[in-house]
């Protein structure tokens with residue numbers, strides 16, 4: 001009997017007005033594990049109202065007290081991360097070790113946010129003019145909305161909410177309807193950590209919930225992560241309603257392999273970055289650009305590693321799990337069909353995989369194409385599955401031109417032992433996150449995460465100092481404590497002396 005999942009408001013489950021539900025599935029077995037309540041507009045109003053009511057009290061809570069709650073959340077998360085990883089695997093499908101890695105990357109942002117007293121320190125200038133002092137402060141925005149994708153049920157929300165909360169905001173998180181339980185679990189953890197009711201809320205739903213947040217007058221900002229068409233829509237709708245918006249979109253990440261690269265390292269990393277989490281990472285490598293003579297040997301080495309991977313239920317110690325839904329599986333195998341029809345060489349066919357699982361999970365095995373050309377749909381589209389395409393290019397310059405012509409600019413990597421080439425690459429390439437012999441160059445929590453071009457709409461990347469700036473706004477105060485010498489009229493702009 002599937003359970004019903006609801007919203008979280010004011011530190012407790014909130015059933016909402018009911019009426020619409022969607023299925024949550026276990027991708028490794030294909031079974032429906034829960035029914036999820038989808039918010040109606042009045043539910044959006046209720047949850048935003050709760051967050052708005054909690055804001056003044058939380059804003060005025062001392063930084064010392066706020067960070068104590070952050071430290072408590074960090075300790076609970078660290079002690080119980082296995083529970084959260086198991087939830088992620090059961091709804092997303094990624095293997096348990098990868099789910100644990102995801103939680104750890106989110107935890108790093110919590111740890112960064114524990115330093116909020118330092119991060120929001122202002123500046124002070126004594127005697128800017130005679131007996132006039134100037135100082136600056138950064139204050140929270142109010143109610144902030146976070147809308148997250150299915151592929152990192154815990155980490156992506158944690159890119160934002162630890163910083164938002166530590167800075168004094170209250171949060172409404174709208175997780176992906178495919179993977180809602182991680183957010184509800186983290187809401188319960190906040191309660192145990194001592195966060196006041198109403199500061200962290202979870203609103204479950206689909207477009208109705210998203211549109212409600214984008215247009216609600218009491219929502220100050222939106223942090224969105226998902227596909228590019230929705231990111232663009234969220235950015236345009238949110239900003240036209242006066243909100244501060246950061247909207248991170250899709251990706252097509254290239255790995256450029258130069259002739260002097262260590263080909264064993266490059267092959268290992270292409271496989272890790274192409275097939276990890278079944279390719280459902282916005283920083284996954286999907287195109288390997290093999291320069292000059294390396295292609296035959298590189299493809300052979302990638303093939304050798306790919307055929308040895310074990311695909312199956314993420315709880316069974318496999319290398320790779322299923323796709324998130326039946327629709328995702330059908331979409332990915334449709335791309336494999338298209339790649340074959342368009343004339344690419346299918347080196348490893350994941351459609352015929354025999355997964356290690358019970359039931360009817362949503363599996364496509366690791367798939368490798370060679371001789372892919374830039375006009376093929378397997379190259380132009382974000383497949384978001386375990387499909388690696390090798391494109392043969394004649395030169396470094398041809399490779400960089402392809403990367404720069406791509407409409408996305410999330411991540412990219414170069415594999416080489418030539419420091420000069422690597423330095424030139426990091427300078428020339430129009431991408432937000434660059435790896436040098438590192439295939440998935442996700443920045444640490446104290447740097448900021450974000451792509452260029454169609455991979456991010458808005459000015460602020462996630463977490464790091466840019467995250468702190470996104471969730472606060474500046475004020476500058478000019479003050480003078482009166483004494484008799486300050487009397488008299490002067491209608492001109494002051495001349496500082």
Ligand code: NAD
Pocket residue numbers: 147148149150151152156174175176177205206207210211225226227228230231248249250251281282382384410451455
């Ligand atoms: P998605 O765009 O389908 O959904 C993201 C969120 O938007 C979900 O909460 C969903 O409920 C909501 N949504 C979906 N359709 C909507 C609509 N029509 N109107 C309003 N809201 C809508 O993305 P997804 O499939 O959950 O996630 C995969 C995508 O996310 C990939 O494109 C991936 O590259 C991208 N992603 C990007 C980053 C990054 O940092 N740039 C990180 C993770 C994932």
